[in-house]
Amino acid sequence: MSDTTAAETANTGPLIYRQSIWTRTTHWIWAICLFFLLLSGLQIFNAHPALYIGQQSGFEFENAILEIGAFNTPDGPRGRTTIFGQQFDTTGVLGMSGSAERPSFVGFPAAVTIPSFRDLGTGRVIHFFFAWLFVGTMFVWFLASFINGHIKRDILVRPVDLKGVPRDVAEHATLKFKHGRSYGPLQRIAYFGVFFILFPLIVLTGLTMSPGMNAAWPWLLDLFGGRQTARTIHFGVMLLLVTFFVVHIIMVLAAGPINALRSMITGWYRASPGTPSSEGDRP
Template identity: 70%
Template sequence: MRQGEAQPAGKGPLIYRQSVWTRVTHWTWAVCLFFLLLTGLQIFNAHPALYVGQQSGFEFDNSILKIGAVNTEAGPRGRTTVLGQTFDTTALGLGMSGNAERPTFTAFPGAVTIPSYRDLGTGRVVHFFFGWVFVATMLVWFVASFVNGHIRRDIVPRGSDIRGLPGDIAGHARFRFQHERSYGPLQKLTYFTVFFILFPLIVASGLTMSPGINAAAPWMLDLFGGRQTARTIHFLVMLALVAFFIVHVVMVVAAGPINQMRSMITGWYRTSAITPTIPKDQP
C-alpha cells in the first residue's frame, strides 16, 4: 500500500519517511558502534583507570575512576572507585568475574569484550578499523542529509520545537506517541545532540589519544586539556551513547516495533490516523 491508497480503519497512510542514505548509514553505525564498544572495553582493560589532566599518576593517585580487584577476608572482590567513593562491584562483573574456582581479574568481563580474552593488539586493530568506517559513514550522512534536506527538516530544532518540548517529553513519559511525517521536538533535540555533539566529540577525543595525530595537530591536546582528559571524555561519551541506544530501543518497542523497523528497512512509515474535527458552528 502506498500514499494515497485506502488505508486500514484507524490507521493513517503509509509515507516514505527515511531515505536510502539514512537507512544505510543507520545500520552501518549500529554495526560500527557494536564493535567499537566491545573493542573499546578490551582496550580499557589494559589500564582500567581514568584521569583528568596531562598525566596519570604513578607515585600519586589522581584517578577519577578505577576498576580492579582487592583481597578481603572473604576472598578476592571486584572494586570500583568513582571520585573517591569505593563500591563492591563483584556482582556486576566489574574488576572480577567468573567463578570462585577460576576468577578473572579484568575491569570488564570477557563476555563484553572483543576478543573475549586479553588481547590488546587485536582489540586496537579492530577498534581502529571500525573507527574509520564510522567516520566515513558520518561524512556520507552529513553530505547526503544536507543535500536532501534531512538535517534542516528533521534534525535541527526550531523555535516551535523548543516550545513544544515539555509537552512532547510528557507524552513520551506516558508512552503516547504521534506517528507523523516529521520528527517530534524530543526526537529532534536528541538526534541533534547525538549527530552534532556526541559523534564529533567521540571522534575528536579518540584522535587526540593518537600519537600520530598529536604530532600533526598538537593543538588538539590543548583543546582537550591533555591526552588523559581526552581519554576520560571518550569514555564518558561512550557511556552516553550506550544510554541513548538503550532508550532508543525502548522507544522503538513502545512506539510500535513493526512500523519503526519497516521505516528503517524499506523507508515506508505508517502515520497516525487524522482525527476529523467538527466546526464550532455545528452541533
C-alpha cells in the first residue's frame, strides 16, 4: 500500500464487512413487505374506521377509542376524527378527502391505500400474502442471525449499552456519529424493540383477528383481551413501526446515506478512523 493510500485510509477509516447476506436480503424483503402491509392494512381499516378496547363492539357499546368519519354541518360535510372522546376536524386528510367537487368519504384517503379504490377483498389478499412473506422472512432472519452471532453481537442489549445511552443521545443530538463494527446503544435498543417486541406483537395480534386461528389457538383471545383489543394493538404497533421507519431514514440521511446503502447492498461499511479493520485487530 502506498503512503498516500495509507494516509487516506487513516483519515477515513477502514472498510469493514458489517452486514451478512442474510441481514441484507431480509432487510430489503421486510421493507417491501411493510410497504404493502401498511397500505393494504389501511384499505382494510377503511371498511370500519374505528378501534375498540374489549371483546365486542357495536352501536350498543361505548368502548371506541378512535373513530374516523364524516358528519354534516350547515356548511356541508366535514371529516372528523374522534380520539378518546376528543373530536378533531380532519377534513381533507381523514374522514373526508379529495376535491370539493368529488369528495371521498373514507377513513384514510385513496392515495395511501392499496388498492386506491374501495376493494376490501383485494386489500385482504394483498395483506395476507405479504403478511406470510413477512413471517417467513422473520423466521429466516432469526435462524441465520442466531447461527452467525448477529443477534448476540449487535441486537441484544447489554448493561454497558444502557450506561452508554446518555452519551449516545448527546452524540446523536449534535450529529457526531461513530461508525464502528457493531451497533451503538440507541441502535441496539431500537432494533431489539423492533425485532423482539414489535414484530412478534404485530404478527400475534394479526393472528388473533383470524377466526381460524381463534379456533386453533383460543389462548390468543385471552392473551390480548379479545379480537377488538388485538385489532387496536395491531394498529398501534403499525404506528410505532412507521415512526421507527421515519426516524431510521432521518438517521441514515444524517449519518451518511451512501455509506449506509453500501452496507445494506454489498455488506461493506466505512468505519470511523481508529476502528480495527478486523475482529483480530481489536485491542
